[in-house]
Amino acid sequence: MIKGIPNHIAVIMDGNGRWAKARHLPRAFGHRKGAEALRELLKAAIDIGVPYMTFYSFSSENWNRPQNEINDIMGLLRRYLQSELATFHEAGIKLKVIGxxxxxxxxxxxLIEEAERQTSSNDKLTVIMALSYGGRQEIVEATRNIANKVKSGSLDPDEITSDLFENELYTNDIPDPDLLIRTSGEMRISNFLLWQLAYSEMVFVEKNWPDFSKQDLLFAIEEYQKRDRRYGSAAETA
Known part of the structure; x- marks a missing residue:
């Protein structure tokens, strides 16, 4: 285990389409290669000792993509859930899907419900897959839930706190990410975990997701270890 590893790493797996385009292949090939990269990275995370990892698998905005690409992604998701469930269970991976x-x-x-049920007691690595997920959507939904409680009289507005709000999020039982990694060189968070990433360190990697490896993960963790996380407080002076 590496000293000082992040408790929770979130990943925006970007660049499947660009990886395929650079090789003159259909985008579907990039998504398949990306699924292989995910499989290898989960093995690496267990070896390193990362307790939590969240992957931005399919955003709420991705529904606007061409229907044939959506169909390819959903077909790949079906196959992945079917083929990887036994592997997840054997590896001690607990699966949670948000969105x-x-x-x-x-x-x-x-398939999601069955995978969550079968892996619920595993404790080597908790994998959170963000599917049909949008950060703004999550915040709006949490706000609506709180508003309904106020409307029904079961909650006093003065009782609303950050902790109470967090309890209404999809990630209410998961620690906030310490580190966000985004591949493909893009430097934005794209509506991903908007509340939870408030104090996360961010590392942007030039490689497209299908080429991301254990060494790239180690590099990102090393970058994280160099950071001075102050959570809004002033730096100490000598």
Whole structure:
């Protein structure tokens, strides 16, 4: 185990399409290669000793992509959930999926629920997959839930705190990420974990996601270890 590793690493897996385009391949090939990269990275995370990892798998905005690409991604998701469940269980991986499941096909929701149920007691690594997820959507939903409690009289507005708000988020039982990694050289968070990333360190990697390796993960962790995390406080002076 590496000393000072982040407790929770969030990853924006960007660049599958660009990886495929650079090789004159259909975008679907990039998504498949990206799934392979994810499989290898989970093994690396367990070796390193990372307790939590969250992956931005399919955003709420991704529903605006061409339907044939959406179909390819959803087909890949089905196969991944079916083929990797035994591997997850054997490796001690606990799976949690966050996002708007109402937009997912019923059979995919059933596969997610079964995977969550079967892996619920595992404790080597908790993997959070953000599917049909948007940070703004999550905050709006949490706000609506709180507003309904106020409206019903079960909650006094003066009782609303940051902790109470966090309890209404998809990630209410998960620590905030210490480190965010984004691949493909893009330097933005793209509506991902807007509340939870408030004090996260960020590392942007030039490689496209399918080329991201254990060594790249180690590099990002080393960069994180160099950071002085002050959570808004002033730096100490000598």
């Amino acid at each position: 708007d499941r109402s937009r997912l096909a019923n059979d995919i929701v059933a």
